[in-house]
Amino acid sequence: MTTRSATQPAGALPQESPPDAPAAAAEPLGRRERKKQDTQRRIFEAAEDLFTRKGYAAVTTQEIAEAADIGAGTLFRYAQNKAELLIMVMNERLRLGARHGLVAAQDGASAAEAVVALVEPLVQAAISQRENTTVYQREVLFGAEGPHRAQALTRIRDLEDAVATVLRRCVDGRRDRTDDEVERAATAVFSVLYLKLVRLELRDEYANGVQPQALFQELRLDVDHLIRGLLGTGTASTGR
Amino acid sequence: MTTRSATQPAGALPQESPPDAPAAAAEPLGRRERKKQDTQRRIFEAAEDLFTRKGYAAVTTQEIAEAADIGAGTLFRYAQNKAELLIMVMNERLRLGARHGLVAAQDGASAAEAVVALVEPLVQAAISQRENTTVYQREVLFGAEGPHRAQALTRIRDLEDAVATVLRRCVDGRRDRTDDEVERAATAVFSVLYLKLVRLELRDEYANGVQPQALFQELRLDVDHLIRGLLGTGTASTGR
DNA sequence: CAGCCTTCCGGACTGCGCTCAGAAATGACT
DNA sequence: AGTCATTTCTGAGCGCAGTCCGGAAGGCTG
Numbered sequence: 001m002t003t004r005s006a007t008q009p010a011g012a013l014p015q016e017s018p019p020d021a022p023a024a025a026a027e028p029l030g031r032r033e034r035k036k037q038d039t040q041r042r043i044f045e046a047a048e049d050l051f052t053r054k055g056y057a058a059v060t061t062q063e064i065a066e067a068a069d070i071g072a073g074t075l076f077r078y079a080q081n082k083a084e085l086l087i088m089v090m091n092e093r094l095r096l097g098a099r100h101g102l103v104a105a106q107d108g109a110s111a112a113e114a115v116v117a118l119v120e121p122l123v124q125a126a127i128s129q130r131e132n133t134t135v136y137q138r139e140v141l142f143g144a145e146g147p148h149r150a151q152a153l154t155r156i157r158d159l160e161d162a163v164a165t166v167l168r169r170c171v172d173g174r175r176d177r178t179d180d181e182v183e184r185a186a187t188a189v190f191s192v193l194y195l196k197l198v199r200l201e202l203r204d205e206y207a208n209g210v211q212p213q214a215l216f217q218e219l220r221l222d223v224d225h226l227i228r229g230l231l232g233t234g235t236a237s238t239g240r
Numbered sequence: 241m242t243t244r245s246a247t248q249p250a251g252a253l254p255q256e257s258p259p260d261a262p263a264a265a266a267e268p269l270g271r272r273e274r275k276k277q278d279t280q281r282r283i284f285e286a287a288e289d290l291f292t293r294k295g296y297a298a299v300t301t302q303e304i305a306e307a308a309d310i311g312a313g314t315l316f317r318y319a320q321n322k323a324e325l326l327i328m329v330m331n332e333r334l335r336l337g338a339r340h341g342l343v344a345a346q347d348g349a350s351a352a353e354a355v356v357a358l359v360e361p362l363v364q365a366a367i368s369q370r371e372n373t374t375v376y377q378r379e380v381l382f383g384a385e386g387p388h389r390a391q392a393l394t395r396i397r398d399l400e401d402a403v404a405t406v407l408r409r410c411v412d413g414r415r416d417r418t419d420d421e422v423e424r425a426a427t428a429v430f431s432v433l434y435l436k437l438v439r440l441e442l443r444d445e446y447a448n449g450v451q452p453q454a455l456f457q458e459l460r461l462d463v464d465h466l467i468r469g470l471l472g473t474g475t476a477s478t479g480r
Numbered sequence: 481c482a483g484c485c486t487t488c489c490g491g492a493c494t495g496c497g498c499t500c501a502g503a504a505a506t507g508a509c510t
Numbered sequence: 511a512g513t514c515a516t517t518t519c520t521g522a523g524c525g526c527a528g529t530c531c532g533g534a535a536g537g538c539t540g
């Protein structure tokens with residue numbers, strides 16, 4: 001009763017070019033499959049363009065369907081709902097930023113900087129596309145199930161793991177903390193960052209135009225404090 | 241362009257019986273005002289009943305209007321949107337639980353227990369009315385502006401302050417932490433609690449039927465770790 | 481009570497996300 | 511090519527949140 005079994009519409013996301021497909025001929029895609037992928041691509045491009053230009057709320061699913069040159073009903077065979085279209089687009093955007101984040105985290109001077117570097121793509125998105133990012137977070141947290149949302153959740157979990165890794169580097173050699181403690185701390189760090197971002201986005205009710213620099217500084221401070229707590233006082237400024 | 245000035249529909253919430261109204265006669269309410277308050281009350285009761293019995297999604301604004309015996313359009317002169325109706329109801333429910341929470345926090349054995357006691361009403365609501373609570377949190381975080389949501393935000397802020405107070409009691413005498421540090425810690429504690437709650441509510445996708453006991457235990461552990469961090473290692477089990 | 485202004489009410493209406501029953505396309509098999 | 515089963519597409523239609531404007535009802539003054 002619950003659930004979609006393994007019958008998800010599958011693909012749907014701009015594939016990470018699988019190095020080599022299993023045995024079967026390299027190009028045995030029937031007309032059907034090709035058409036489907038093409039439609040998928042057109043939908044993605046239409047959604048990306050419209051959402052970016054006009055913002056989530058101002059875009060209707062009709063518009064997207066028309067821009068993708070398909071019927072209004074067809075759209076919903078490729079996405080469970082409007083929100084999933086945005087999640088799809090944002091996932092891709094964040095994926096592109098993620099690599100940079102991971103690299104930056106490697107040579108972040110302090111642990112705090114490393115952690116902040118990890119979430120930088122999200123922060124950048126939050127600054128440059130406030131509305132879409134807000135909706136993205138809302139829907140990832142509270143939206144209906146769907147393949148793209150599931151992927152977003154996976155990405156979040158990965159981010160958390162990455163934070164844990166950074167923290168583990170800090171802890172190593174200092175005093176032995178259990179893995180449990182480190183993971184708890186990672187969750188704490190991430191929770192604070194995430195909610196801070198959300199609050200910030202909502203702040204346009206109070207003050208508009210956030211200073212990116214100030215924001216990053218803020219985040220770094222918060223993380224620093226948390227890490228200091230984890231290490232049991234003392235400065236955390238020498239990360240790795 | 242932004243905004244509602246001070247022209248909010250005012251009242252709207254089951255008043256905390258103001259001890260004595262300013263000078264002007266005790267009962268100078270014109271028929272109009274009386275009718276308005278009555279309508280307000282009927283809307284509140286209708287919304288409370290329907291949301292509780294059927295759950296947010298299954299209730300239509302039409303239904304509420306009919307149950308309150310008013311026109312469909314009239315409803316929206318008393319609430320900005322459907323979500324505000326739920327927020328209104330939940331605010332009241334949480335307000336009733338809040339007092340108990342504050343008392344429990346006073347004589348909580350450990351600081352962790354005190355903090356958990358503060359959020360107990362929310363947790364209880366989350367357990368007994370999962371759907372409504374989820375919507376409540378979603379709308380408080382991401383919903384459109386409105387008087388009831390504003391009040392919910394205030395309540396959240398108060399809760400955070402209460403947490404800070406508890407923490408301050410812990411810190412007192414141990415080592416001097418700046419207020420800034422304490423407030424940061426309070427925000428951290430609260431963020432973790434809040435997100436944990438949210439995640440838990442969403443977990444019905446994975447596992448249903450949460451054990452209240454286990455949940456509270458979980459929360460207590462988390463808070464304990466955070467406090468230990470703040471205190472700079474050592475047990476935090478002796479709160480006040 | 482009579483007139484007038486303001487405030488409030490209500491239900492037809494709009495717009496949008498999403499569905500569904502039927503049409504069309506595709507490919508496998510004669 | 512012709513038939514048929516299956517997958518995919520489609521757009522008219524539905525339900526619902528929220529709007530709008532014509533009209534009713536309260537409160538004031540004389």
